[in-house]
Amino acid sequence: QSVLTQPPSVSAAPGQKVTISCSGSSSNIGNNYVSWYQQLPGTAPKLLIYDNNKRPSGIPDRFSGSKSGTSATLGITGLQTGDEADYYCGTWDSSLSANWVFGGGTKLTVL
């Protein structure tokens, strides 16, 4: 059971928009920056969004991130078949046993 909760799967048609939620608590998302990772089939995770809403160089602006309270959201517009992947949120958990935590992952299917 992951500390951060994500929906197991989402789907949408090419060209459409989709959002993926990541729910946590005050000890993690509520007081720390959130990052998002894209994992294409058979590959290593890749940083997609950092500091809640910033995109690394080379990441198209179709990808966006936001945070409100103890939840974060990844948005993807203009869906492409190449966006089919697993998406993970991650953040630091500042509880007594301080540690890094990931969400359970969300599989995006582009129909």
Next chain:
Amino acid sequence: QITLKESGPTLVKPTQTLTLTCTFSGFSLSTSGVGVGWIRQPPGKALEWLALIYWDDDKRYSPSLKSRLTITKDTSKNQVVLTMTNMDPVDTATYYCAHRMVANHYFDYWGQGTLVTVSS
């Protein structure tokens, strides 16, 4: 250009100790603020953070695995080593190492991963 690559055995027996090496380039673990972490992913399952080591030898471990993990660094070889004792079939996973800066709240560069199977 930052790169990381994991290496180690592909198969270990239950109760054995796993030793994985992360060899990196493009940065130094003697530079202030630099860190390297280990993350694993069982087949078909989610990412799980294991451990982190920083330039100043500060070490952090997953609370649930802390008793079984040891992370060390060899600055001269640009390597980070993770050992995990008492391996079990549930530890079968792809193990990744990744770069992080202490001031940054994310892992920005990842290795390709190495699959470790635990089986007798």
